[in-house]
Amino acid sequence: MTRSYAYFPGCSAKGTCKELDLSTAAVADLFGIALDPLVNAGCTGAREFRAISEQLHLTANGRIIAMAEATGRDLVVVCDTCLLNLVETNARLRADAAARDAVNQALTSEGLQFKGTIDVKHFLWVLTDDLGEAGLRSRIVRPLNGLRVGPFYGCHIQRPAAAHQRPREDKPALDRLCEILGATVVPYAGANKCCGFHVVTTDESIALRMSSSHLSNATAEGAQCIVTPCPLCHTVLDAYQPDMERQQRRRYGLPILHVSQLVGLAVGLSAEKLALSRHVVDCAGLTAYLPDRPLAPAAGE
Amino acid sequence: MNHSSRPTTRPDTIRARIYRFDPETDQQPRYDTFEVPRRPLMRILDVLDYVHETLAVDIGYRWLCTSKKCGSCAVNVNGSPALACWDEALPEMTIEPLSNLTVIRDLVTSRDDYEKTLASISPQLVRKEPYQSFPEPITARDFAATVHLRECIQCLACQSVCPVAAQPESGFAGPAVLVALSELAQDPRDGADRARIAGETANVFKCVSCYECERVCPSEIPIVSEAIEPLKRLAFRHTDAAGARRARAFLGEVKRQGQVNGAFVALRTKGLDLGAVRLGTRLLRRRKIDPFSLLRSLLGRRRAADAMRHTYESVEDKP
Numbered sequence: 001m002t003r004s005y006a007y008f009p010g011c012s013a014k015g016t017c018k019e020l021d022l023s024t025a026a027v028a029d030l031f032g033i034a035l036d037p038l039v040n041a042g043c044t045g046a047r048e049f050r051a052i053s054e055q056l057h058l059t060a061n062g063r064i065i066a067m068a069e070a071t072g073r074d075l076v077v078v079c080d081t082c083l084l085n086l087v088e089t090n091a092r093l094r095a096d097a098a099a100r101d102a103v104n105q106a107l108t109s110e111g112l113q114f115k116g117t118i119d120v121k122h123f124l125w126v127l128t129d130d131l132g133e134a135g136l137r138s139r140i141v142r143p144l145n146g147l148r149v150g151p152f153y154g155c156h157i158q159r160p161a162a163a164h165q166r167p168r169e170d171k172p173a174l175d176r177l178c179e180i181l182g183a184t185v186v187p188y189a190g191a192n193k194c195c196g197f198h199v200v201t202t203d204e205s206i207a208l209r210m211s212s213s214h215l216s217n218a219t220a221e222g223a224q225c226i227v228t229p230c231p232l233c234h235t236v237l238d239a240y241q242p243d244m245e246r247q248q249r250r251r252y253g254l255p256i257l258h259v260s261q262l263v264g265l266a267v268g269l270s271a272e273k274l275a276l277s278r279h280v281v282d283c284a285g286l287t288a289y290l291p292d293r294p295l296a297p298a299a300g301e
Numbered sequence: 302m303n304h305s306s307r308p309t310t311r312p313d314t315i316r317a318r319i320y321r322f323d324p325e326t327d328q329q330p331r332y333d334t335f336e337v338p339r340r341p342l343m344r345i346l347d348v349l350d351y352v353h354e355t356l357a358v359d360i361g362y363r364w365l366c367t368s369k370k371c372g373s374c375a376v377n378v379n380g381s382p383a384l385a386c387w388d389e390a391l392p393e394m395t396i397e398p399l400s401n402l403t404v405i406r407d408l409v410t411s412r413d414d415y416e417k418t419l420a421s422i423s424p425q426l427v428r429k430e431p432y433q434s435f436p437e438p439i440t441a442r443d444f445a446a447t448v449h450l451r452e453c454i455q456c457l458a459c460q461s462v463c464p465v466a467a468q469p470e471s472g473f474a475g476p477a478v479l480v481a482l483s484e485l486a487q488d489p490r491d492g493a494d495r496a497r498i499a500g501e502t503a504n505v506f507k508c509v510s511c512y513e514c515e516r517v518c519p520s521e522i523p524i525v526s527e528a529i530e531p532l533k534r535l536a537f538r539h540t541d542a543a544g545a546r547r548a549r550a551f552l553g554e555v556k557r558q559g560q561v562n563g564a565f566v567a568l569r570t571k572g573l574d575l576g577a578v579r580l581g582t583r584l585l586r587r588r589k590i591d592p593f594s595l596l597r598s599l600l601g602r603r604r605a606a607d608a609m610r611h612t613y614e615s616v617e618d619k620p
Contacts (some may be wrong), residue, residue, distance in 0.1 A: 011561040016589045042609045043560050047510045048551040050526075051533035051544070055616040063612060106615050159512035160525070194464055194511030201567040202543040203507055204576060206471050210464050210509075235563075239584060243576070278588050 003130060005121075006068035007035035008086075010079040011043060012231035016239070019275030020231050023260040024078055024123055026273040030139060031131060035076060035123075038067045044085035047198050055102065061089035062103040065120065066112040075120045078260070080230035081198075084156035086120040088163050122157060124229045124259050125166075128173040128180075136180050141268040143182030147286070149262065150186045150223030151175055152214065152237065154230035155194050174229060177259065181266040188221040190214035197232040200240065205247070211236045212244035215252045225255040225286060227262045234258060239280045255283045315339045315390055317348050319360065320397040323406045330404075332395070333357065345385040345396065346374060349408075361407030369519065372456035375399055376408050382458035382517045399461035415457055418474050422482045422498050429492030443489045449527055450484045452520035453477070459514035459524060465507050474503035476514035476524050483528035486535055500536030505529060506544020546570050556610055564590060 013021040028035045041064050043049075049057040065086060068075035077083050093100045094116040104113050121129075127136060151174045158164065158172075169176075178185045193214065196207025215237065218226055228234050238256040245251055256279065264274040265286070276283045315337045322330035337351045349362045364374040367386045374385040377397040402410035444451075459476035460466050466475030474482070482503055486495035499505045514524045522528070537545045550569035554561045564584075567577060584590040 011563065014560065015594070016563050016584060018589070018591070040559060040609065042613075043555045045555075046551065046561070048548040050530050051506075051537055051548050052552060053534070053616065054530075056613060059612060059616045060609075063609065102616075106612050109611055110609070155509075155511040155513075160515050160523070162523075194509050194513070196464070196509050198509045199465070199507055201570050202547055203471065206465055206468055206473075206507060206509070209468055239580065239589060242583065243580070280583055280587050280589065 002032050002034055003126070004034040004036070004073055005076040005126065006071045006073045006118075007037045007076050008041055008044075008064055008068070008082065009037060010077060010082040010231070012235065013078050017231040017234055017258070019278040020078055020234070020258045020260065022275045023258060023264050023269075023273070026269050027127075027260045027263050027267065028123075030267055030269065031127075031135065033126065033131070036071065036073075038064065038071075041067055044082045046081055046085075050085075057085070058089055058092065058099055059103050059106045061085050062093050062100075062114045063107055063110075063112060065090055065093075065118065066107055066114045069115055069118050070112065072118075074118050076123050076126055077120065078123045078229070078258075079232065080122070080154035080156035081232055083120065083122050084163060090116070090118075090120050091163065091165075122229055124157075124173055124177065127259070127263065128177050133176075133180050136177075136263075139267045140181065142266055144178075144262070144266050145182045147183045148186045148222050148224045149178050149183040150188055150218035150221065150226045151178060151191055152195070152218075152226045152228040152230075152233055152256075153192050154228055154233045157229055158192060174227065174259070178227065178262070181262060183262070183266075186218065186221045186223040188214075188217040188223065190217045195230075195233040195236040197236050200236055204240075204243070207236055208240060208244050208247045211240070212248045212252075215241070215244060215254055216248075216250075219252060219254060223254070225257055225283075227257045227259060229259045231258070241281050253281060253285075255279065255281050255286055257283070257286075312392075313339050314392075315343070315348055316393050317352065317390075318393075318395045319349075319352065319407070320395075321360070321407050322404055323361075324404065339390075339392075343390040345376070345378060345383060345388055345390050345394070348390045348394070349385060349396070361405070361409045363409045370454060372454035375456040375458045375461075375519075377461075382456075382461055382519075384456060384458075384519045387519060399457060401461050401463075401467040402457065410457075410461075412457065414469070415455075415460060415475070415477060418478050418503075419481060422474065422478060422503055423493050424481050424485070426485060426488060426491055427493035428490055430490075437490070439489060446527070446531070447484045447487045449520075449522050450480050450487075452522055453480045453484075454520060455481075456519060458517045458519060462513045462517050464511060464513065465509055471507055472504045473507040474505075476508075476529070479503060479505060479508075479532060480522065480524060480528045483532050486532060495532075496535045496539035499532040500540035500542035500545060503532075504542075505532045505536055506542050506547070508533075543570060552613075556613060559609065562595070564595065 009021050045057055045060050049060055093114050175185045196210040200207040234256055261274045318332050318334045321333050335352045335356050337348050353360050365371040369387045375382055376385055378394050398404050398408050398410045405411050463475050465471050465473040485491050508529050512525055536542050537548050547570040550566045554565055
């Protein structure tokens with residue numbers, strides 16, 4: 001059975017975290033999951049639309065959900081912040097008829113309508129819940145035995161609690177996924193804290209102090225890499241890692257992986273397919289867990 | 302004192318490991334462990350009272366109303382804030398002062414920094430019109446938006462877990478102060494320049510939206526969505542705070558090309574400085590920025606933007 005979803009990659013996966021889009025496509029393909037990108041779907045507004053106008057926030061997100069509804073499939077995202085905006089809007093517009101009418105009125109000109117018939121899911125949940133443990137295990141060719149992974153969940157996939165009415169789990173989905181892949185989950189202080197992304201362009205030092213403490217804690221607990229379901233967290237932890245090293249006057253060199261890349265390692269996808277060279281922090285230390293060959297060198301090096 | 306971590310042996314006993322520190326006499330903090338007879342429906346405060354009355358008369362802790370009104374008894378229990386007068390005592394508890402606040406003694410933390418910051422935002426109603434007489438000419442509808450904010454008991458649990466308020470150099474007022482400010486900013490009788498206070502004095506845009514404050518609020522106030530975001534909206538409309546510029550740049554990018562290019566938002570927010578050049582070079586070198594798509598989005602205007610510009614423009618002026 002082919003699983004099929006509408007897919008909203010978000011700006012990071014289309015821009016500065018292109019490797020997330022590439023590796024998600026590669027992993028989905030391998031598991032026979034069809035992810036059909038929505039066309040001209042716009043933006044969930046990050047934290048900005050909400051700060052401009054609630055109506056804009058609800059309309060932009062209701063519009064994306066309505067586009068997925070028109071395809072009759074659940075909507076999959078790969079960013080925690082997109083996830084929260086869409087999940088909150090989906091619940092709000094289902095429950096609040098006045099808000100729904102206002103959004104639908106704005107959407108009429110494009111022939112769209114929010115009906116509330118689909119769910120919004122993170123790709124992580126597609127893997128752990130829809131595909132499930134058996135489905136995942138069926139394609140593992142290189143269990144990540146011995147790899148010590150520090151999970152970094154990101155705020156918006158877990159908070160606010162009222163937005164995420166998922167069945168109570170005894171273990172976070174990301175921990176379960178790591179264990180299914182054979183990796184060792186390394187608990188550390190800060191795993192469920194904030195990376196600081198949403199102030200990084202206005203006051204970089206705040207974010208650097210927050211995230212450098214997470215890197216220190218994960219390193220102290222012996223993590224060999226961090227895995228995160230959020231490209232915004234990835235951007236701070238990876239792209240800004242040299243800035244944290246400068247601020248804290250110490251070296252981390254801790255590779256930061258997207259969920260799809262960690263899965264990709266275990267199911268035998270190549271470094272190229274996973275676009276591992278498109279990281280600021282070198283992932284060469286993880287070569288031992290690659291099935292075929294060493295990492296391709298990064299461009300220009 | 303007993304520092305072992307063996308589990309409670311008897312179900313009728315509570316084992317409380319309590320943080321002890323007197324900055325005037327102690328070099329560093331220590332933990333004392335006490336065994337307290339367990340009674341039905343016991344609260345954290347009952348345990349502290351028992352310790353104080355029976356085992357350690359000098360233990361420092363604070364309480365007043367004992368009924369979730371005054372907000373003076375918040376402490377950390379097993380690493381997370383709890384109201385001593387309200388929350389149930391656990392069989393095994395490590396009780397510590399709230400994080401990121403100055404310890405006066407043992408479990409008692411200073412409210413000075415909070416009160417200083419609170420004073421800086423004019424925490425009193427600054428009336429547009431002179432007070433006439435009771436009853437005030439206001440309706441329940443006028444107060445609907447702030448009804449949850451009025452549940453704040455200023456226990457500072459939110460302030461203690463906020464990762465930005467934990468950095469005093471950030472200039473961020475913190476969630477507890479913003480709850481008070483938002484209540485005033487949305488009060489129809491108030492005439493102070495709350496937009497400027499929110500954007501420039503309290504630095505509301507330095508909120509990272511991590512929702513830690515909401516997680517720990519004993520009054521379950523939706524702090525981010527009902528206190529902080531209304532303040533951001535106000536500051537967005539009426540100030541040139543960096544966060545307001547960022548929001549404008551973000552919306553401009555979406556309207557121009559249908560989605561955001563992070564590099565442009567950053568450039569339009571803070572301009573080109575050494576840090577931006579350093580970061581940009583690094584991202585180009587690792588192909589995290591593709592120069593061709595950068596050029597395309599610099600010159601181009603995508604069809605995506607045309608499809609939705611009308612939709613966006615029809616709603617963006619409505620709060």
